[in-house]
Amino acid sequence: MRAAVFDGPGMPLRLAEVPEPHAGPGEAVLRVHACGICGSDLHATAPGGIARPGGILGHEVAGIISELGPDPIGTWSVGDRVFVVSRFTCGSCGWCLIGQGHRCDQIRFIGALGPDEPDGAYAELLRVHTNDLLRVPDGVGLDIAASVEPLATGLMLVREANLSIGDRVLVMGGGPIGLATVAWARFFGARRVVMSEMVSHRLSLGTVMGATDLIDASGVDDMGAAVTDLLGQPPDIVIECVGLPGVLSQAIDIVRHGGSVIAGGVCMQPDSIDHVAAYFKEPTVRFPATYTTEENAFVIEMIAAGRLDPTPMLSHRVTLDELPAAFEALRRPTDQCKVIVTP
């Protein structure tokens, strides 16, 4: 099959013919119909990143089952339309057996995001465990289903923040995770949702996804003052979706006394925090790692019910042939949002 292979930092993805995967016990092979390019793929393939050279990235995936191994978990058939809860679990440990695959003893993450992690879906075919599949409802396109992963991440971030109805929220960063976070914060009853972002196209998407206020971060010296000015008080919750050194510290600086700070951007470098400033703020700071199967199921149900529309976030579609160039282009500030690969 054809796939885009990662050779190492500084090198663009390379299209290659690689062996086709086959389904072992409990597993399935999907024909990939859509796979989102994720910011974490860009971080992971940058110098110092965790991506596995020789691996295939891509973890935001929907497709059609083309092969089933023996003893699948669930009632699946070849031809079923599915999306992947973006991981590879064992399906048989205590956690998997009670439906908590996110705590699986042997959890791995598809998309070569680490030395031992299995290959992902920048390819024609993907091997997954049936424990990590969810059905795509009729009427929901597979390219839409591929956007569940960032939406589930945003949902997880908002849940971790313990948002109460009427809260004032700042979301830092308007990439796909930031936009998803904006949408869920509003969905669950935030009175005000301020989104800060430097790229003007992403700022306008913020409004579409539910932000009540926007801050153009490129023109602001003191973000805390700008937010407090808008809201009349510091925000109750700050959700950081940037993932660069210094942003978490800035979030702690901005949040109200005793508020919640959520580290949603995955900063790949060690970062420092001003402890004394944090003590004076007494914030709850959380680093949520991975969403649950239920969160993924909730997202697709809300999309199917018309309660949440991710289409404004899907900015471009590229073929596998166009992927290497599109991938490199996303490393620079861009007005693109979620780019979907359709092999």
Ligand SMILES: [Zn+2]
């Ligand atoms: Zn992702």
Ligand SMILES: [Zn+2]
């Ligand atoms: Zn397990």
